[in-house]
Amino acid sequence: MRAAGRTGSTDLDAVADLLWRAGDERADDGRVRLSARLIVEAAVTIADAEGLDALSMQRVASVLGYTSMALYRHVPGKDQLVAAMTDVATGRPPAPTSPPPSWRAEIESWVDAVWEVYLRHPWLVRVPTNSAPVGPNELAWLEALLGPLSRAGLDRAELIPMATFISGAVRGLARAATELDPAAAAAYGQVLARHVDPGRFPVLSSLMAEDGLVEDDGGDLTPSVHHGMNRLLDGIEALRDRRSTQRKGT
Template sequence: MADLDATADLLWRAKPVKEARPRLSADMIVGVAVSIADDEGLAALSMQRVAKELGCTSMALYRYVTGKDELVTAMADTAMGRPPAPSGDDWRAEVEGVVEAMWRMFLAHPWVARVPATGAPLGPNGLAWFEALLAPLSRTSLDRAELIPMATFVTSAVRDLARVQHDTDTAAAADYGRVLARRVTPYRFPVLMSLLGAPEESDVTPVVTVGLRRLLAGITG
C-alpha cells in the first residue's frame, strides 16, 4: 500500500524534484498516464508503458512516483478536474448540478469509476467535488453529523451507476424484455412484468436523475 504522505505529496505536487536539466515532472507523468487510461483503459497502464511514452526508463519515474497505485490515485484526481462553481440557485438545484457534472465526468473518463475508493478523498480535486456537495447540503435540515454520510452516499451511487453504464451491453439490453417475457410469468413477478411493455433502455442516466430527485425530496431546506 502506498504511503499516505507520499500519495498526498504527489496529489498536491508538494515536493517537486529539482534537476539541472529537467526532462520530467509529476504533471507530465500523470498527464501521459491519464491519456493512456482514457484511450485504452486501466488494463493498459503500467510504469513501463508510461516510461516508453515519455522516452525514459521506468526507473526515472520513481523519482516522482513511488509506484503504480500512487500514480493511479493521482491520475483519478487529475481526470476529475474541478466541480462546477456554485450556481447561486437553491440548494437542491445546486446538488443536482454537481451530480450532473460528476456523471458527465465519469462518462468522459470511464476508468475513474473503477479506481478503488479506499477512503475519503485526499487530492485537491476530489476534495473540491466533496465540498461542492457538502456546501448546499449544509443549507438543509440535515444534521451536521449527516452531511458527510449523505455526500458519500451520493458520490458512491453516481460512481457505481457509471460502472453499470459502461458495462451495459446495448444489444443485450434491447432484448431484455423479449427474453424475460418468454421465461417469466406475471404470477411470480407481477410488477416487473407489467413494466416490460415500456421501451427498453440501456441508458442509466434516468436512474441517476430519478434516484437523486427522490432522495432530495425527503430533505427540507
C-alpha cells in the same frame, strides 16, 4: 469523486504528497523536465484511450521516452500513480454561479457534472476506493457537495454520510452505464417476456405489461440517475420541513 470506503494497502501519506505536489519543473533550456505532473497526465491519456488494464509504469515510461526507473524518482509506484490520475482526471468542479442557486438545484448540477466526468473517463469507476478523498480536486468536489447539503437542513453529523451516499450512488450507476452492452440492453425486455412467470414475479410482470420494463435506449442510465436523485432530494426536503415544524411547535 470517491466516497469513503474500503481499506487498502496504499500509503496515504505518499498519495497525499504526490497529489499536492507542485507542477512541472522546467530545465534551463526551457524543455519540460520529467515531473510527477507530466507522468500523471501521460498515464491519464493511456487510460482514456485503452483502459486501466493497459496502464503500467513501463508503458508510461515508454510513451514519455524515459526508463521506468526514471519515473520512480517522481512517483513511488503504480498505486500512487493511479490515485494521482484519479484526482487529475476528475478535475475541478464547476464554478458556483452568482447568486447561488437553491441547494437542491446545486446538488442536481453537481450530480450532472460528476456523471459527465465518469462517462468521459470510464476507467475512473474501476479505481479501487482505498481511502476517503485526499487530493485537491476530489476534496473540491466534496466541498461543492457539502455546501448545498449544509443549507438543506441536515444536521452536521448527517453531512458526510449523505455526501458519501450520493457520490457512491452516482459512481455505482456510472460503472453500470460504462459496462452495459447496448445490444443486450435493447433486447432485455424481449428476453424477460419469454421467461418471466407472472406467478413468480407478479410486480415485474405487471410493469412489463404496462409500459415495458426496458425501453430501447441503448442502456442509457441517465434517467435512472435523475429519478433516484429527485426522490432522495424529495426526502431531504420532507425531513427539513418536518424538523422545521417540530421546532416551531416547541
